[in-house]
Amino acid sequence: xxxxxxxxxxxxxxxxxxxxxxxxxxxxxxxxxxxxxxxxxxxxxxxxxxxxxxxxxxxxxxxxxxxxxxxxxxxxxxxxxxxxxxxxxxxxxxxxxxxxxxxxxxxxxxxxxxxxxxxxxxxxxxxxxxxxxxxxxxxxxxxxxxxxxxxxxxxxxxxxxxxxxxxxxxxxxxxxxxxxxxxxxxxxxxxxxxxxxxxxxxxxxxxxxxxxxxxxxxxxxxxxxxxxxxxxxxxxxxxxxxxxxxxxxxxxxxxxxxxxxxxxxxxxxxxxxxxxxxxxxxxxxxxxxxxxxxxxxxxxxxxxxxxxxxxxxxxxxxxxxxxxxxxxxxxxxxxxxxxxxxxxxxxxxxxxxxxxxxxxxxxxxxxxxxxxxxxxxxxxxxxxxxxxxxxxxxxxxxxxxxxxxxxxxxxxxxxxxxxxxxxxxxxx
Amino acid sequence: xxxxxxxxxxxxxxxxxxxxxxxxxxxxxxxxxxxxxxxxxxxxxxxxxxxxxxxxxxxxxxxxxxxxxxxxxxxxxxxxxxxxxxxxxxxxxxxxxxxxxxxxxxxxxxxxxxxxxxxxxxxxxxxxxxxxxxxxxxxxxxxxxxxxxxxxxxxxxxxxxxxxxxxxxxxxxxxxxxxxxxxxxxxxxxxxxxxxxxxxxxxxxxxxxxxxxxxxxxxxxxxxxxxxxxxxxxxxxxxxxxxxxxxxxxxxxxxxxxxxxxxxxxxxxxxxxxxxxxxxxxxxxxxxxxxxxxxxxxxxxxxxxxxxxxxxxxxxxxxxxxxxxxxxxxxxxxxxxxxxxxxxxxxxxxxxxxxxxxxxxxxxxxxxxxxxxxxxxxxxxxxxxxxxxxxxxxxxxxxxxxxxxxxxxxxxxxxxxxxxxxxxxxxxxxxxxxxxxxxxxxxxxxxxxxxxxxxxxxxxxxxxxxxxxxxxxxxxxxxxxxxxxxxxxxxxxxxxxxxxxxxxxxxxxxxxxxxxxxxxxxxxxxxxxxxxxxxxxxx
Numbered sequence: 016x017x018x019x020x021x022x023x024x025x026x027x028x029x030x031x032x033x034x035x036x037x038x039x040x041x042x043x044x045x046x047x048x049x050x051x052x053x054x055x056x057x058x059x060x061x062x063x064x065x066x067x068x069x070x071x072x073x074x075x076x077x078x079x080x081x082x083x084x085x086x087x088x089x090x091x092x093x094x095x096x097x098x099x100x101x102x103x104x105x106x107x108x109x110x111x112x113x114x115x116x117x118x119x120x121x122x123x124x125x126x127x128x129x130x131x132x133x134x135x136x137x138x139x140x141x142x143x144x145x146x147x148x149x150x151x152x153x154x155x156x157x158x159x160x161x162x163x164x165x166x167x168x169x170x171x172x173x174x175x176x177x178x179x180x181x182x183x184x185x186x187x188x189x190x191x192x193x194x195x196x197x198x199x200x201x202x203x204x205x206x207x208x209x210x211x212x213x214x215x216x217x218x219x220x221x222x223x224x225x226x227x228x229x230x231x232x233x234x235x236x237x238x239x240x241x242x243x244x245x246x247x248x249x250x251x252x253x254x255x256x257x258x259x260x261x262x263x264x265x266x267x268x269x270x271x272x273x274x275x276x277x278x279x280x281x282x283x284x285x286x287x288x289x290x291x292x293x294x295x296x297x298x299x300x301x302x303x304x305x306x307x308x309x310x311x312x313x314x315x316x317x318x319x320x321x322x323x324x325x326x327x328x329x330x331x332x333x334x335x336x337x338x339x340x341x342x343x344x345x346x347x348x349x350x351x352x353x354x355x356x357x358x359x360x361x362x363x364x365x366x367x368x369x370x371x372x373x374x375x376x377x378x379x380x381x382x383x384x385x386x387x388x389x390x391x392x393x394x395x396x397x398x399x400x401x402x403x404x405x406x407x408x409x410x411x412x413x414x415x416x417x418x419x420x421x422x423x424x425x426x427x428x429x430x431x432x433x434x435x436x437x438x439x440x441x442x443x
Numbered sequence: 444x445x446x447x448x449x450x451x452x453x454x455x456x457x458x459x460x461x462x463x464x465x466x467x468x469x470x471x472x473x474x475x476x477x478x479x480x481x482x483x484x485x486x487x488x489x490x491x492x493x494x495x496x497x498x499x500x501x502x503x504x505x506x507x508x509x510x511x512x513x514x515x516x517x518x519x520x521x522x523x524x525x526x527x528x529x530x531x532x533x534x535x536x537x538x539x540x541x542x543x544x545x546x547x548x549x550x551x552x553x554x555x556x557x558x559x560x561x562x563x564x565x566x567x568x569x570x571x572x573x574x575x576x577x578x579x580x581x582x583x584x585x586x587x588x589x590x591x592x593x594x595x596x597x598x599x600x601x602x603x604x605x606x607x608x609x610x611x612x613x614x615x616x617x618x619x620x621x622x623x624x625x626x627x628x629x630x631x632x633x634x635x636x637x638x639x640x641x642x643x644x645x646x647x648x649x650x651x652x653x654x655x656x657x658x659x660x661x662x663x664x665x666x667x668x669x670x671x672x673x674x675x676x677x678x679x680x681x682x683x684x685x686x687x688x689x690x691x692x693x694x695x696x697x698x699x700x701x702x703x704x705x706x707x708x709x710x711x712x713x714x715x716x717x718x719x720x721x722x723x724x725x726x727x728x729x730x731x732x733x734x735x736x737x738x739x740x741x742x743x744x745x746x747x748x749x750x751x752x753x754x755x756x757x758x759x760x761x762x763x764x765x766x767x768x769x770x771x772x773x774x775x776x777x778x779x780x781x782x783x784x785x786x787x788x789x790x791x792x793x794x795x796x797x798x799x800x801x802x803x804x805x806x807x808x809x810x811x812x813x814x815x816x817x818x819x820x821x822x823x824x825x826x827x828x829x830x831x832x833x834x835x836x837x838x839x840x841x842x843x844x845x846x847x848x849x850x851x852x853x854x855x856x857x858x859x860x861x862x863x864x865x866x867x868x869x870x871x872x873x874x875x876x877x878x879x880x881x882x883x884x885x886x887x888x889x890x891x892x893x894x895x896x897x898x899x900x901x902x903x904x905x906x907x908x909x910x911x912x913x914x915x916x917x918x919x920x921x922x923x924x925x926x927x928x929x930x931x932x933x934x935x936x937x938x939x940x941x942x943x944x945x946x947x948x949x950x951x952x953x954x955x956x957x958x959x960x961x962x963x964x965x966x967x968x969x970x971x972x973x974x975x976x977x978x979x980x981x982x
Contacts, residue, residue, distance in 0.1 A: 041519070042502045046478025066444075068538040068567060073453040074481045077489075092444045096568040099542075108444035115446060132476045132539035136508070165478025166505040166539070376499075376526060395483030395495065402493030 033360065033369065035351060040374025043395055044324060044349055045078060046165030047173025048131065052079045053415065054177055055088045057200045060124040060229050063089040064116065065163070066109060066141060067131030078394075078411075088123070090116065094133055105139055106147070113148055113158075123156060125229030127177065130162035157229060159184065169349040171247035171325045171414065174200060178224055181232070182254040185224075188236030195219045195281060196233050196260065198252070199245030202417035203227065209244075209268070209420055212278055215295040218285040224251075235260050240284050242277065244268060244419060246359075247326040249352045266358045268419045269327075269427060270334035271303035276358075299421040306425030307338050313432040315340035320387035322396060323347035323373050324410035331391070331413065331427075333362045339428055343367045344385045347378065389434060406434045449794045449814055451769035451832055455565035455575025456537045457482050462579040462669075463533060464496040464617035468649040469583075470529040472520045474512070474540035474547050477502040489835050490618055499523040501540070513545045517554055520547075524556050531559045531587070531650040533579065538567035559650070561586045571792075573668045573744065573770055576616055580645055581673045587653035592680045599682035602660055608707035609639035609659040613674055613685075614666030615646035620747065620831040622646060624844035625665060629690065632847050633663070636700065636714055638707050645669075657681040661706040665689070665846070667746055668770065691750035692758055693720050693851045720848035722855045726758055734760055737862060740806040741766040742789070742797055742815050743830025745773020747845070749780045751810045751829045754854060756784050764804050765789060767797065769812075794818075805951070808862055813837075823950065825861030931960035937968045955980045 048071055051063040065071050072091035092112040097103045109128075117123060126148075128141045141160040149158040161180040163173040178198065188194050195218050197209065206223055213221045222233030237259030243252060244267070252262050265280035266273045275296055282292045319341050321328040328348045335341040345368040353360075360369070370378070375396075382390060383403070390400055390407045397407040408431055418427040456473060463471040464486050473479070479500055486496045501519045503512050524532060534547040548562025561582055565575045602608065612629060615622035623646075630640050641659040642652045656662075656677060662685040664674045674685040684706050690699035697715060704711035725731060739761040741752045745768045752766040767789030768777045774790045781788035789800050798818045801809060809819040809826040813834040819826035828837060829845070844850040933941070937956075944952050952973075959976035960968050 040502075041480070041500050042477050043480050043483070044477065045481055046476070048478070049481075068454065069447075069450060069452075069571065070454045070456075070479060070538050070567070072447045072450045073457065074478065076449055077453075077485055078481050087448065090446055090448045091450075093447050094444060094568060096566070098444055099568055103444075105444070112444050112446045132478070133542060135505075136539055136542045164505075165476040166503065166508065169477060376522075393484075394488050395480060396487075398487040398491060398493060399495045 036345075036368065036370040038370060038372040038374040038377065040372075040377065042169070042349070042373045043322070043375040043393055044373065045170045045393070046074070046132070047163035047168025047170065047176060048074060048129065048165075049078050049170055050163065050173030050177065051075065051089050051129065053200055054174060054225070057203075057227065058125065058225050058229060059227055060122060061088065061127060062116065062120060062123045062125070063127045063129055064113065065089065065091040065129045065131055066134045066139060067091055067094065067129075068133045069093055071131045071133075088120075094137075099137065105137075106144060109144055110148065113152075117152060117156060126152075126156055126158045127180070128158065128160040129177075130160065130164055130167075132164045132166050135162060135164050135166060157184070169323075171245070171327075172250075172350070174245070175248045175250045178248060178251040179254050181225065182235070182251060182258065185232050185235045185258070188234035188239050190236060190238065192238055193219050193285065194234065194236070194239040195221045195285070196224055196235065196239055196241040196255075197221050197244050198224045198241050198255070199243055199248055200225060201244050201419055205417045205419045205423060208422055212295060212299070212421075213281060216278065216282050216285075216287045216291060218281050218287060240281070242281055243355065245327075246330055246352075246355060247350075249355055252355070264355075264358055266333065266362065267327075267330040269330045270338045270424050271300050271307060271421060272337055273330065273334055274303070274419070274421050274424070275300050303421040303424040304338075307428045309425065310428040310432045311339055313435050314428070316342065317388040317435070318342040318344050318385070319389045319391065319431075320344045320382050320385055321346045321348075322375075322378060322382075322390065322392040322410070323349040323370070324391075324393055325414050326350060327413055328391070328410075329356055329359045329363070329369075332367065333359050334424075334427065335431060336364050336367075337362060338424075339431075341389075341431070344387050345370055345378075345381060347371075347373065349373070389431065406438060408434055447793075451792050451794070451812065451814065452572035453482070453485075454538055454567050455570045455572060455578070456535060456563075456567065457485070458572040458575025458577070458669075459533065459535060459563055459565060459579040460486075460496055460498055461572075461576050461616040461618045462583070462645045463498060464492070465615065465646040466497075466644075466648050466650075468530040468651070469497060469533065470523055470527050470531075471496075471498045471533045471535070472516075472523050472547070472551075473498055473500050473535055473537055474516050474545060475500045475502065475537035476539045477504055479537050479539075485618055489833060490838055491835070492617070496617075497527065497529070499527075503540075508543065512540075512543055513550055516545055516547055517550050520551060520560075521554060521556070524558065529558065531561060531583075532556065533561045533563055533583070535563035535565055536567075541567050559586060571770075574772070576669045577672050580613075580616075580669055581676060583645070583650070584653050584656060584673045585676065587650050588656040588677070589680070591654060591657055593657075597682075607637060607639045608709060609641050610661050610663050610703070610707070611641050611656055611659045612643045612663045612665055614664060614668070614670030615643065616666075616669055617646070618831070618833060619646075619666065620744075620829075620833055620837060621843060621845045622666070623838075624842045625846040625850065627842065628844040628847040628849050629663065629665060632690075632696075632700070632714070633703065636704065636707070636711060637709055638703065657683065659683065661685060661703075663703065668744055668773075689746050689750055690846045691747070691850060692754035692854065693718075693722050693848065694757060695750060695753070696720070696847055696851065718848060720851040722758060722851040725855055726760065731760075731859075734859070734862070737761045737808055738764045738804070738806040739808045739810060740764055740801055740804055740815075741829070742768065742809070742811040744768060745770050745776055747830035749773070749776050751854075752780050752784060754851075755810065755858070758851070759858065761808070764806050765800060767791065767800070808858070810858065827857045827861055931957055931965055931968050933968045934970075937970050937973050940970050940973055952977070 055063055098105045128145050130141050145158045145160040159180045161176040224233050235258050239260035240263050241260050242263050246267050263280040263284050266276045268274040268277040326348055328346050332343040332346045347370045351371040391410050397409055400407050417423050486492045501515050534551040551560035615626050633640055661683050662674045664670045664685050677683045686702050688699040688702050690696040700711045739755050741748050748768045752763050755761040756763050763784045763786050765786050766781050769792040778788045801818050809815050810829045812830050812832055816826045843853050956973050956976040
């Protein structure tokens with residue numbers, strides 16, 4: 016056994032005795048490039064150019080299944096043998112690719128050069144490329160870079176790096192003017208709902224990172240408070256704090272209770288009265304609770320096992336146990352940031368096993384031994400587990416579907432109820 | 444560097460995975476960074492395999508680099524052996540691991556595992572998926588059949604009297620385009636001819652099966668992309684002849700039967716006389732007259748593109764206006780068939796070039812891959828899929844081969860379907876002025892309230908594809924094209940006349956007329972311009 020059961024070494028507020036199974040073995044997860052699939056839909060005038068290999072390009076079209084897009088706002092500059100052999104100057108080659116691309120797409124206002132495993136191993140410095148190209152194409156096109164490589168990032172961490180690359184570009188906020196920023200990609204419909212709720216509370220007009228357009232960069236400064244809408248944004252949070260902003264610790268807006276707690280963190284930070292808070296949140300909270308409760312019969316008492324994927328696993332386990340009565344057995348996460356996750360961990364039922372990292376074959380052994388009623392896992396594992404008779408839920412749907420906020424709480428519950436519903440219907 | 448929006452082929456290690464996953468009792472240990480495990484979903488989601496591919500990845504991360512990636516590889520290999528207990532293990536590197544030069548083959552040898560370890564060298568920055576599959580199959584066959592090779596120069600002993608002629612079937616892999624069904628169809632065909640099929644490989648074979656490949660009298664090369672290199676080596680080493688005809692279409696199937704009969708020394712006339720394809724009669728049936736001269740563009744891997752072009756011309760009576768492949772190793776064959784059919788060959792793996800060519804040729808039917816299906820949909824052209832890269836819908840529940848006589852039946856159904864039926868075409872012409880029958884009316888079975896369906900609405904297949912991978916709802920990119928002020932204007936008379944043209948060709952007539960006017964600097968399109976353009980574009 017190379018895995019060790021040990022207590023967290025990371026600093027955290029309480030719960031230091033929490034046992035976490037740390038695994039290092041084969042990880043059955045996507046790399047950070049995959050985040051481009053939702054990031055390019057969100058930032059509507061941004062283009063993502065991966066500097067990588069044929070494998071990167073193949074990953075993008077296989078994982079996304081998005082060949083239906085006429086011409087997507089992402090592509091790969093595929094490194095070839097002549098680039099590696101020094102026959103071609105990689106920088107000149109990249110310049111040519113960017114030139115062809117920007118001529119073809121004059122609508123692009125923000126270009127991300129996205130680093131990959133091979134570009135990092137050959138030490139291609141994309142920050143210098145971005146600077147050089149930025150001088151050439153700016154100010155019409157802003158050129159930034161980040162790493163989405165598998166050696167640096169796991170799945171959703173790609174978004175963390177992308178947003179982190181935007182933080183130095185954010186304008187300085189006016190001193191003395193309090194601001195509230197919501198950080199993390201949300202579906203537009205969710206963003207609008209949360210904006211209306213925050214406006215109702217009377218906190219400062221919320222800004223969003225990322226915004227729908229590259230030019231709408233939210234200002235940041237010592238009077239900015241920010242709320243993470245997604246749990247995987249540790250680096251972005253760190254850089255925002257470096258610019259003086261303060262993170263409001265809160266559970267994540269999943270489920271009726273999670274959304275209320277998340278809004279409450281903003282309300283408390285800006286001194287919103289309890290009456291006002293109730294006035295704004297009671298009705299949607301009740302609506303969400305009633306809608307979620309319709310799935311309680313299907314899910315209550317059922318056990319659930321999470322393979323690590325998006326870092327949403329812990330908040331989801333909290334929602335499913337607290338609001339639907341499910342029993343989390345093992346909750347795996349690719350990476351556990353105690354500072355961000357502690358408010359969520361505190362709400363998990365006693366006896367929930369947490370694991371960080373992965374050794375997929377050993378985790379499959381534990382999963383089979385635990386005989387869960389439902390397994391949340393990636394696309395490579397789902398059908399093989401189904402073939403063994405184990406019900407699964409694809410974790411990828413949880414990052415592609417709008418699930419945050421009051422109005423989506425029941426949709427989120429339904430994603431977990433549907434596998435049971437289907438099994439009940441089928442007689443073949 | 445090369446700018447790629449979509450790729451026709453994955454990296455070569457995905458080709459190796461197609462071989463490993465097709466076989467039994469074989470495991471592949473791949474030195475690869477975290478994230479390369481995405482390739483598993485090709486097999487579990489697109490092909491819907493009920494088991495994981497037999498592949499273990501090292502999934503190294505940045506913190507492993509420079510310290511102990513070689514040690515990590517050895518540990519992974521040992522643990523994979525202990526857990527899966529295969530007959531043999533292949534070891535190799537993906538693109539990133541190739542750069543760190545840990546030499547998986549050398550490391551594998553030092554471990555002293557009790558099973559053969561076959562090293563794969565698949566240069567990721569030069570080669571692609573099909574080459575990777577071919578090279579992997581070749582290395583495996585050399586490793587396992589090679590041990591039983593006779594002395595060089597030994598004549599192949601004659602088949603003993605009374606023993607049935609025998610062959611192997613080479614080439615089918617996992618994630619292949621209809622390989623599952625082609626193998627069944629061709630195995631049946633060979634057995635009806637009285638030929639024993641000894642080994643089918645890689646699909647379904649174990650390493651031990653590969654060791655007895657030399658026993659059969661000859662080899663059937665079903666997919667030259669994966670099997671030709673191996674078959675040539677078997678020919679040199681064991682004196683086994685190989686087939687060169689790929690039995691796609693009625694003509695090619697007849698030729699294939701004659702070829703294997705000659706290799707087996709048997710009489711094929713019984714099989715040829717009882718031919719089971721409906722294609723010849725359907726194609727001669729009077730309602731098929733409307734297929735004559737339909738303009739078709741063909742694109743795919745080398746084997747399927749060449750076969751489809753010949754079948755389209757000779758068995759459907761289409762005009763092949765272009766044929767191409769993304770696989771440069773088949774450029775010669777594709778150029779030859781293009782010359783034979785009097786059209787231009789397109790050899791490119793750039794999806795945008797293919798799109799440009801289709802837009803320029805404006806065919807009435809595209810026979811292509813899933814990529815061309817999307818191009819055709821955008822351009823409003825019918826399309827049938829004839830080749831990998833594959834999609835979940837290329838794994839139909841029913842048996843649906845491309846090869847043999849039943850395969851020819853399948854080609855008939857799938858290629859004719861996207862074209863407007865001939866009789867319907869006549870009816871449309873007869874009733875084109877009818878008040879109930881215009882492009883805004885929509886289909887009658889939807890009732891009066893239903894408006895004409897949008898051309899761009901996603902098909903059920905697209906929804907299936909999204910569902911398969913959980914992708915978001917389809918939406919189309921805004922196009923950058925703005926209204927050009929130099930566009931010719933339509934006079935009211937010409938516009939009225941245009942409306943009298945059946946709606947299903949009206950778009951084409953409009954585009955052609957506008958192109959015609961633009962090229963001649965005509966500012967206002969009159970009825971005369973419309974008919975000048977019609978005459979100009981008439982075939």
